[in-house]
Every structure is written in C-alpha cells, then in structure tokens.
Amino acid sequence: MDKPYRILFMGTSDFAVPALQALHSAGFTIPLVVTQPDRPAGRGLELKPSPVKTKAVELGLEVFQPEKVRTPEAVETLKKAQPDITVVAAYGQILPPAVLQIPKTACLNIHGSILPKYRGAAPIHYAVIAGEKETGVTVMYMNEKMDEGDMLLVKKTPIGQEETTGELHDRLAQLGAGGLLEALQFLKEGKAPRTAQEASQATYAPSIKREFCRLNWGAPAVQIFNRVRGLSPWPGAETGWKGLELKVHKAGLDNRKGKPGEILEVSKEGVVVGAGIESIRLLEIQPPGKKKMSAYDFTLGHPEFKPGEALS
Numbered sequence: 001m002d003k004p005y006r007i008l009f010m011g012t013s014d015f016a017v018p019a020l021q022a023l024h025s026a027g028f029t030i031p032l033v034v035t036q037p038d039r040p041a042g043r044g045l046e047l048k049p050s051p052v053k054t055k056a057v058e059l060g061l062e063v064f065q066p067e068k069v070r071t072p073e074a075v076e077t078l079k080k081a082q083p084d085i086t087v088v089a090a091y092g093q094i095l096p097p098a099v100l101q102i103p104k105t106a107c108l109n110i111h112g113s114i115l116p117k118y119r120g121a122a123p124i125h126y127a128v129i130a131g132e133k134e135t136g137v138t139v140m141y142m143n144e145k146m147d148e149g150d151m152l153l154v155k156k157t158p159i160g161q162e163e164t165t166g167e168l169h170d171r172l173a174q175l176g177a178g179g180l181l182e183a184l185q186f187l188k189e190g191k192a193p194r195t196a197q198e199a200s201q202a203t204y205a206p207s208i209k210r211e212f213c214r215l216n217w218g219a220p221a222v223q224i225f226n227r228v229r230g231l232s233p234w235p236g237a238e239t240g241w242k243g244l245e246l247k248v249h250k251a252g253l254d255n256r257k258g259k260p261g262e263i264l265e266v267s268k269e270g271v272v273v274g275a276g277i278e279s280i281r282l283l284e285i286q287p288p289g290k291k292k293m294s295a296y297d298f299t300l301g302h303p304e305f306k307p308g309e310a311l312s
Helices: 014-025 051-058 072-080 123-129 165-189 221-230 295-301
Strands: 006-011 029-034 039-041 046-048 085-089 106-111 134-141 151-158 237-241 244-254 263-267 270-274 279-286
Touching: 006 014, 006 051, 014 029, 014 051, 014 085, 014 106, 014 165, 029 051, 029 072, 085 165, 106 165, 123 134, 123 165, 123 221, 134 165, 151 165, 221 244, 221 279, 263 295, 270 295, 279 295
Parallel strands: 006 029, 006 085, 085 106
Antiparallel strands: 039 046, 106 134, 134 151, 237 244, 244 279, 263 270, 270 279
C-alpha cells in the first residue's frame, strides 16, 4: 500500500491479539488501541489488563480504556485519533452511531463464524457444540445492529472431529488476522465487495449461561461429546455426583449401552457413562477447588465412583 491506513483498533480478548500484531507487523499506523478497563481476576482479585492491552503495551502503542465507549468524552478521544479505518475484534461493547461514524473509510469487525450463522457473543462455542464440520471468520462492515453488517470477506476452515473450542479459537484468531490484511488490501485497491447477509439464514450464539453447561445424559452420546469439546476449556461442561459439581474437560465416544448417566466401566482408559444413545468415555475431569485430572485418577481418590453409580 502506498500510504498505510491509520487504524483505530478496538479489542479486548485473546481472539483480537493476532489481528493487532498483524497490523503492527504490516506497518500500519495505529494511533490508539481501545480496550476494556482492567478487571479483578484470580483468587486475590488483583486488577488484570486485557490480553489486547498487554500486547499494545508490548508494541509501544497508546491505550485507552473507557468504562463506556459511548460517553461524549470517550467519543472525543476516539475522534482525535483521526482514523481512516476502525478495526473491531472481540471488544465487548456495542458501538453507538457516534463511534461508527468516526473513521473516514470504514468500520470493520472480525467475527468468528461464517455469517449469518452464529451471530452473537459465542460463535465458536456454538459451532463446535452443534457438530458443524466447517466454520470460519467474516470481516464485515459494522452497522448499529449486532453482527448484521454487509460482508467484505469470508475465510473458511474445517473443524476437526475432536477439536475443542479452545483449539479452534486460536486457529480462527490467526485466520481472522490474515483475512483482515486481505480486506484492507481490497479496500485500498477499491475492489472490496459488499455482500448483504441473508437474514433468513441467521442463527444466534448468545453468551454461555451456567445452566447451558449442564450435561444431559439422556441425549445421544455424540451430542454430549460435542457439548464437552464445545465448552472446553471455558466455561467447561458440568455433571453432578453425590453433591459434587464435576467439570468435564475431555471425553470420547463409546458404543456400549446403558442407562443414561450410569457408570458402566472404570479403567485406566477412562470412565464409561451411559447416554440416551450409546455412551461417553470421560477422560479428564475437575472436582471443585481442584486441578484438572484424568477421570481414572479421580476414581483412585473416590473408589465409590464406580460402575452402577449414576451421574445427575
């Protein structure tokens, strides 16, 4: 590009970090990085910066952390950056019209799905939970509605049969960074398409609620398996046993038959549990207040976790 765009970057989570790094490495001018305020984290509840802030400081970029980006004071700060393009990736706040109108050329968002499927806050989780074979990232022009803007570019990728949300998240973050650079090149050349989304095909991926993490042992084993990997590593699938809430971080499929939730076998290869159709092999679980461990190691400390017992 003859004259690199001035990019106002807005992002918070790990998903946005590769895009920020890619822009910096490609030589774009980034006058300001906007991210969420530091939040309490860990047992000590010490204030922790967002992954984007950490990367921006490492790169020597100016950081702005408004509690609410829609306030007049925040909007004025963004205007002073005089951006050609605003790039948004997993920022965490809805942008008002006053912010969307700031850049001279476009306000772009990197979204972790093939739109219009899985609009919303958790597109990667829901794609894995649904057992999708393919997903991707969409670079779109932002408007006032959530994830409904016209599409500039879509990059697709297959989802591995055993791939978790965490693994897919990291791949999509890199795919989104590369897609963003392509999209900016199309804009510079005046060749950027603008494709409207097919609203009738839209599906939604809202924030994950605690009750959504509960495993239903009456469901087919493949659905339980997909939910486990779709909720791994965060927030984690859950099941109950004798008053304990156990997180299930890793599982596999098994073809044995048994009552839904009934423990059928315990071995070093895992704990087999009956489902509505076939069964699930628990491989890695986490008791309350403890670290993740193999399901077999858990049985060594809890010998009553044995065949005939039932998970709720």
